[in-house]
Amino acid sequence: MSLAQPVTFKHSGLTAPTPTLKSAMTERLCTYDDADLGARGKTTPEYNRLYEEWGKGKIGVIVLGNIPIDREGLEAKKNAIIDARSPFDPVENLKPAIAAAKAHGSLVIGQLTHGGRQTSEEITKTPVSSSDVQCPPMGGMTFAKPRPLTVEEIDQLVTAWGYGAEVLYKAGAHGAQLHGAHGYLLSQFLSGRVNRRTDDYGGSLENRYRIIDRVFKEIRRRVPDEKFMLSIKLNSQDFAEKGLTNEESKQVCLWLDEAGVDLLEISGGSYESMGTAWSHQKESTRKREAYFIEFSAAVKDSGIKSAKVCVTGGFRSKKAMEEALGTGACDLVGLARPLTAEPYLIRDMLEGKTDAARENKFAAGMQTGASIVQIAAISKGEPIPDLSDEKVCDEVLAILQGGADQKKPVSEQDTSNYQKSENKL
Numbered sequence: 001m002s003l004a005q006p007v008t009f010k011h012s013g014l015t016a017p018t019p020t021l022k023s024a025m026t027e028r029l030c031t032y033d034d035a036d037l038g039a040r041g042k043t044t045p046e047y048n049r050l051y052e053e054w055g056k057g058k059i060g061v062i063v064l065g066n067i068p069i070d071r072e073g074l075e076a077k078k079n080a081i082i083d084a085r086s087p088f089d090p091v092e093n094l095k096p097a098i099a100a101a102k103a104h105g106s107l108v109i110g111q112l113t114h115g116g117r118q119t120s121e122e123i124t125k126t127p128v129s130s131s132d133v134q135c136p137p138m139g140g141m142t143f144a145k146p147r148p149l150t151v152e153e154i155d156q157l158v159t160a161w162g163y164g165a166e167v168l169y170k171a172g173a174h175g176a177q178l179h180g181a182h183g184y185l186l187s188q189f190l191s192g193r194v195n196r197r198t199d200d201y202g203g204s205l206e207n208r209y210r211i212i213d214r215v216f217k218e219i220r221r222r223v224p225d226e227k228f229m230l231s232i233k234l235n236s237q238d239f240a241e242k243g244l245t246n247e248e249s250k251q252v253c254l255w256l257d258e259a260g261v262d263l264l265e266i267s268g269g270s271y272e273s274m275g276t277a278w279s280h281q282k283e284s285t286r287k288r289e290a291y292f293i294e295f296s297a298a299v300k301d302s303g304i305k306s307a308k309v310c311v312t313g314g315f316r317s318k319k320a321m322e323e324a325l326g327t328g329a330c331d332l333v334g335l336a337r338p339l340t341a342e343p344y345l346i347r348d349m350l351e352g353k354t355d356a357a358r359e360n361k362f363a364a365g366m367q368t369g370a371s372i373v374q375i376a377a378i379s380k381g382e383p384i385p386d387l388s389d390e391k392v393c394d395e396v397l398a399i400l401q402g403g404a405d406q407k408k409p410v411s412e413q414d415t416s417n418y419q420k421s422e423n424k425l
């Protein structure tokens with residue numbers, strides 16, 4: 001199947017102009033204040049400009065970087081936030097970026113999240129989670145021991161997720177994606193490793209899935225318009241002992257399909273296992289590029305009726321993307337890091353200007369930080385650091401290590417979080 005083939009989603013009836021998806025990437029371009037919670041999460045001209053650029057790239061579906069639905073449950077400082085307690089109008093806050101991303105025909109959906117136990121100690125000393133299982137230190141970050149959410153608090157979060165989706169709808173987005181992957185709060189509920197509850201939200205897979213089911217129902221209650229697309233990003237597995245397994249994840253996909261979710265985006269790993277999940281561990285994976293394609297194929301074979309399946313992670317060449325689509329193992333291909341290096345990569349592939357993403361020579365375990373430096377450059381209209389050039393890699397590393405050459409434009413960015421952004425998704 002060609003990269004030029006549009007994809008139509010069953011429930012919403014929406015059509016993505018190409019079978020490609022820009023996966024959610026934290027931008028860290030919004031306002032943040034340690035003490036004043038109301039001063040967090042406002043978008044900036046830089047945030048809007050970033051989406052203007054991606055909007056020009058002939059990407060089928062653009063997923064906005066994770067948007068916490070609780071101003072204390074952040075993935076990182078400077079996230080965009082939708083929280084009913086914020087003093088600004090959340091709809092007006094997001095409208096410009098969504099309009100810019102939509103301007104050339106891409107579908108645009110917002111990723112709604114909560115950091116749960118993966119919210120760093122710098123942001124909160126009192127995180128919440130499904131249970132009190134602490135996240136080990138990672139990439140220079142530490143995490144306080146979380147407190148299990150009460151049932152009343154779960155109810156409040158379900159409401160907050162519904163509100164988040166309604167805000168996205170009113171701000172012009174085509175849909176909402178729940179972040180159910182990478183060890184964030186919904187993934188903390190799904191994982192038998194983290195979720196030790198003995199009430200209706202823990203124990204059996206059905207119970208661990210219950211919060212997600214409730215959130216989707218709440219979204220549909222608040223946004224009855226079927227044209228508003230429902231999506232989720234889900235781990236194929238957690239790659240951690242007693243974490244979500246392939247078999248469990250497949251079952252969850254079937255339930256989501258039944259529930260009317262249009263787009264299942266498949267990923268894998270959490271802060272505890274990202275190194276394994278997000279690199280080409282085997283030669284066979286290196287060849288086919290996509291990390292989770294076997295799982296995606298298994299999901300498609302398992303009796304999914306209407307949801308489209310997108311597999312994200314590892315794709316670099318047009319050939320591998322078209323092969324994955326051609327075998328029917330997925331309906332869309334998702335990309336992240338290549339699109340921070342080359343925001344118009346898909347367009348360039350379609351126009352025959354290139355066959356593959358530029359090589360990324362940055363240290364494998366530190367590419368998230370490097371991508372955030374590239375995002376900062378795009379957002380300011382500056383030249384994007386070319387990570388196929390080892391000298392540039394050294395310069396970006398210096399920025400990440402805080403020893404940047406201050407004359408370099410991207411080094412004007414606040415880099416305090418970049419070192420700690422390793423594997424932080």
Ligand SMILES: Cc1cc2nc3c(=O)[nH]c(=O)nc-3n(C[C@H](O)[C@H](O)[C@H](O)COP(=O)(O)O)c2cc1C
Nearest residue numbers: 023024025026066313314335336337368371372425
């Ligand atoms: C800078 C950066 C930020 C990311 N932020 C998010 C995020 O907010 N939400 C999410 O689900 N995944 C996030 N990811 C993960 C990507 O969406 C994607 O799953 C991962 O990078 C693998 O795809 P790739 O091999 O094409 O980069 C992020 C990745 C990078 C590089």
